[in-house]
Amino acid sequence: MIRFEDVTKRYPDGTTAVDGLSFEVSEGELVTLVGPSGCGKTTTMMMVNRLTEPTSGRILLGGEDVAAVDPVRLRRRIGYVIQQVGLFPHRTVLDNTATVPALIGWKKARARARAAELLDLVGLDPATYGQRYPEQLSGGQRQRVGVARALAADPPVLLMDEPFGAVDPVVRVQLQDEFLRMQAAVRKTVLMVTHDIEEAVRMGDRIAVYGQGRIEQFDTPGAVLGSPATPYVASFVGADRGLKRLSVTEIEPGDLEQPPVARLDEPAGRAAAELRAQGARWAVVLDHGGELHGWVGIDDLGTDGPVGSHAHRMNAWVPVGAPLKQAFGVMLQHDAGWVAVLDGARFLGVLTPAKLHEALRRSVDADALGVPRDEVRFDSVADA
Numbered sequence: 519m520i521r522f523e524d525v526t527k528r529y530p531d532g533t534t535a536v537d538g539l540s541f542e543v544s545e546g547e548l549v550t551l552v553g554p555s556g557c558g559k560t561t562t563m564m565m566v567n568r569l570t571e572p573t574s575g576r577i578l579l580g581g582e583d584v585a586a587v588d589p590v591r592l593r594r595r596i597g598y599v600i601q602q603v604g605l606f607p608h609r610t611v612l613d614n615t616a617t618v619p620a621l622i623g624w625k626k627a628r629a630r631a632r633a634a635e636l637l638d639l640v641g642l643d644p645a646t647y648g649q650r651y652p653e654q655l656s657g658g659q660r661q662r663v664g665v666a667r668a669l670a671a672d673p674p675v676l677l678m679d680e681p682f683g684a685v686d687p688v689v690r691v692q693l694q695d696e697f698l699r700m701q702a703a704v705r706k707t708v709l710m711v712t713h714d715i716e717e718a719v720r721m722g723d724r725i726a727v728y729g730q731g732r733i734e735q736f737d738t739p740g741a742v743l744g745s746p747a748t749p750y751v752a753s754f755v756g757a758d759r760g761l762k763r764l765s766v767t768e769i770e771p772g773d774l775e776q777p778p779v780a781r782l783d784e785p786a787g788r789a790a791a792e793l794r795a796q797g798a799r800w801a802v803v804l805d806h807g808g809e810l811h812g813w814v815g816i817d818d819l820g821t822d823g824p825v826g827s828h829a830h831r832m833n834a835w836v837p838v839g840a841p842l843k844q845a846f847g848v849m850l851q852h853d854a855g856w857v858a859v860l861d862g863a864r865f866l867g868v869l870t871p872a873k874l875h876e877a878l879r880r881s882v883d884a885d886a887l888g889v890p891r892d893e894v895r896f897d898s899v900a901d902a
């Protein structure tokens with residue numbers, strides 16, 4: 519969808535901002551550009567919508583060389599969100615949002631209806647906020663209006679330059695989450711600049727890590743964290759990249775342990791005998807419908823009654839596909855040595871700290887070898 523072919527930008531004063539850049543962003547993909555201040559991220563973006571022109575090389579948008587497209591026409595196909603938002607102070611939030619549809623000749627009522635729909639989409643009730651002026655909003659709300667405005671004419675491409683830069687860390691995470699939710703629905707092709715590796719990892723389908731005017735690595739968050747291509751990338755992503763990786767590595771069924779399972783209505787004596795036969799100390803307890811109820815230890819199980827009268831309720835579970843970090847969080851929250859993993863309501867198995875570590879190691883190796891995670895042979899901690 520967006521393709522850079524050997525693009526170089528030298529400013530008139532001789533500064534080389536971008537040097538021989540080649541990369542491609544697929545349709546519906548969100549690529550984050552991350553790197554230190556002055557490495558050429560903003561220049562890269564501004565060449566896409568022709569706010570500045572490359573010195574050499576080509577940029578293609580949907581196969582068309584942007585140099586051949588009239589800049590005004592081009593910018594209608596590209597939403598642009600910047601940190602300072604740039605809302606018009608004397609226009610209401612609704613009219614700010616409707617700017618581009620109005621410019622391209624939509625009737626006022628239609629443009630406003632679209633603006634209201636978009637304010638809703640970014641989490642601002644149009645009835646409450648539509649008639650306010652930008653100065654009557656918080657920083658985070660203004661940022662949302664900026665995103666709504668960029669989406670108003672339904673452009674296939676969005677350029678976002680530090681879109682969540684001006685707000686505090688808590689609001690920032692909220693805005694990131696909201697944007698990801700929205701992006702899952704609208705699937706724009708997005709280039710997003712950030713200097714924050716956490717944000718790049720959270721938001722990007724792929725990340726371009728910039729050195730001085732060049733991309734040092736262009737890959738998935740998992741690969742950038744797991745196998746930094748150069749010492750520069752390794753130092754940029756930081757020593758805690760194992761921790762960051764927890765947030766991008768998803769739980770797969772192959773990561774799970776299968777402890778014994780007892781049913782709530784099963785006789786306790788029988789469950790105890792099975793545990794003893796397997797040499798196990800505890801079992802996961804499921805209810806009649808196969809949903810997680812909790813757990814029971816072998817010492818809790820007498821011979822009387824059903825398992826249910828001895829079991830402990832525990833609601834520690836995560837859905838399959840959730841990040842490992844979430845599973846770790848749930849374990850800590852419940853002070854438990856395991857967390858159940860469910861597919862819908864169905865119990866798949868449990869993740870333990872050892873399994874979690876194994877999943878993390880396996881995913882690092884899988885990225886390094888370029889194979890799926892379940893093809894990585896691994897000597898677990900217990901085997902080592």
Ligand SMILES: Nc1ncnc2c1ncn2[C@@H]1O[C@H](COP(=O)(O)OP(=O)(O)OP(=O)(O)O)[C@@H](O)[C@H]1O
Pocket residue numbers: 529530531533534535553554555556557558559560561562713
């Ligand atoms: N109009 C200009 N004239 C001359 N040099 C410029 C101009 N705009 C940017 N530069 C220089 O080009 C280099 C890249 O700038 P750019 O704004 O693309 O970096 P950036 O990675 O977006 O930085 P930041 O994160 O600080 O915004 C910098 O050295 C900058 O000083």
